[in-house]
Structures are given as C-alpha cells and as structure tokens.
Amino acid sequence: MILALSGGSIDGALYRQVVDLAHRSPGALDTAVTAWSDYGLAVFAVLMVIGWWRARRSGARAAMTALTVPVAVLVAFAADSGVKDLVRESRPCHGLPFRTLEACPGAGDWSFPSNHTAIAVAATVALFFVSRRLGAVAALCAVAMAVSRVWIGVHYPHDVLAGALVGGLVSFLVTGGLRNRPRDLADRLAATRLRPLLVS
Structure with missing residues (x-):
C-alpha cells in the first residue's frame, strides 16, 4: 500500500472554487451535471455500439x-x-x-484516480481507431464527464487528470496492440458462425 495522497494540499484550492461555483449556479445546471456524472457513461456504450454497427459495413x-x-x-x-x-x-x-452536490461515497471508496474519467477517456481513444467523428463526439463527452466529477464534489482535479492519463494510455496500448493481430484473423472469423458480428 502506498501512503495516501494528501489531495487537499495538491489542488484543494481549485477544488473548493469549483464546488463553490456549483453551489452558486442555477439548480437546473447542477441537476443536469449530476445526472450526466451518474449516467453519462451509458453514452459511451451507445457510441461503441454505433461504431461497431457502422464498421461491419466496411468489412471484417x-x-x-x-x-x-x-x-x-x-x-x-x-x-x-x-x-x-x-x-x-x-x-x-x-x-x-464542504457540502457537495452528490452524496459523499463511503469510506474505502477511493478517489485517485477517477474511474469514470478513465473509462470515458479509454473509450474515446479506442473510438478514434474506429471513427474520427465518433472519437470527436466521445472526446467532448469525456471532458464533460471529467469536469462533472469535480463539479459534484467527489473528485479533486488531479484525480480526473490521472484517470484520463491512465485510461488514455492503457486504451492506446491495448487497441494498438490488438490491431497488430494476424491480418487474416478477421477474414477467417468471418467465415465462421461469428460472421454476423463482423460483416453486415
């Protein structure tokens, strides 16, 4: 176990400013940001499905x-x-x-790095390998997700930055590595019962 970071000493002042701004913002905005923070990852799942569905038209x-x-x-x-x-x-x-918009997670639910941000950025990086357009949409959504996690008070800014770094780097390595698989593998799989997954 590594000694826990003292998050407040890293960027606690910036965190306070963001949370204070959230409290001074219109209630409708806070509601929208909270909903996005809680359920926005579903959008990335939808983008993945769209990317796969369209890719089938381009071949295995x-x-x-x-x-x-x-x-x-x-x-x-x-x-x-x-x-x-x-x-x-x-x-x-x-x-x-500080009173936060979101109920504070229980003890043992650690803050660094942000899982939500890591997932969002990982999906974004991988989607760029599929479609630049989908990747661009995902990038905007990922930024919104990262900001929302600080806005509702459950992460420091450095948590979301670290989550973005981990998610983006791992996704790039994994997606790039899997793209280097044997070039005829997709064609061979397309000749099996998996064909509907690979070719429309």
Whole structure:
C-alpha cells in the first residue's frame, strides 16, 4: 500500500472554487451535471455500439477493430482500479468541510484516480481507431464527464487528470496492440458462425 495522497494540499484550492461555483449556479445546471456524472457513461456504450454497427459495413477487419473498444475500456478500468487500491486517496468530501452536490461515497471508496474519467477517456481513444467523428463526439463527452466529477464534489482535479492519463494510455496500448493481430484473423472469423458480428 502506498501512503495516501494528501489531495487537499495538491489542488484543494481549485477544488473548493469549483464546488463553490456549483453551489452558486442555477439548480437546473447542477441537476443536469449530476445526472450526466451518474449516467453519462451509458453514452459511451451507445457510441461503441454505433461504431461497431457502422464498421461491419466496411468489412471484417474494421468490425474487429470496433470490437476491441470494450476490451480496451475493461482493461483500462482494471488498471485504474489497481492504481486506486494502491494509492488509497480519501475522497475530498471526507477531508474538506464542504457540502457537495452528490452524496459523499463511503469510506474505502477511493478517489485517485477517477474511474469514470478513465473509462470515458479509454473509450474515446479506442473510438478514434474506429471513427474520427465518433472519437470527436466521445472526446467532448469525456471532458464533460471529467469536469462533472469535480463539479459534484467527489473528485479533486488531479484525480480526473490521472484517470484520463491512465485510461488514455492503457486504451492506446491495448487497441494498438490488438490491431497488430494476424491480418487474416478477421477474414477467417468471418467465415465462421461469428460472421454476423463482423460483416453486415
């Protein structure tokens, strides 16, 4: 176990400014940000399905690349969770006297790095291998997810930055590595019962 980060000493002042701004913002905005923070990851799942569905029209190899996106996301989530268990940084809402928009997660639900951000950025990086357009949409959604996690008070800014770094790097390595598989593998799989997954 690594000694827990003292998040407040790293960027606690910026965290306070963001949370204070959230409290001074219109209630409708806070409601929208909270809903996005809680349920926005579903959008990335939808983008993955769209990417796979469209890739099938381009052939088995493109579809195989699209099918690596959820694999990259799962590996990135596992890596991020591993770092989280090593560092064990307490949530800012436990250490700072601030009322947050979201209920503070329980003790043992560590803050660094942000899983939500890692998943969002991992999906974004992998989707760029499938479609630049989908990747661009995902990138905007990932930024919104990262900001929302600080806005509702459950993460320090450095938590989301670290989550983005871990998720993006792992996703790039996994997706790039899987793209280097034997070039005829997709064609061989397309000749099996898996054909509907790879060719429309």
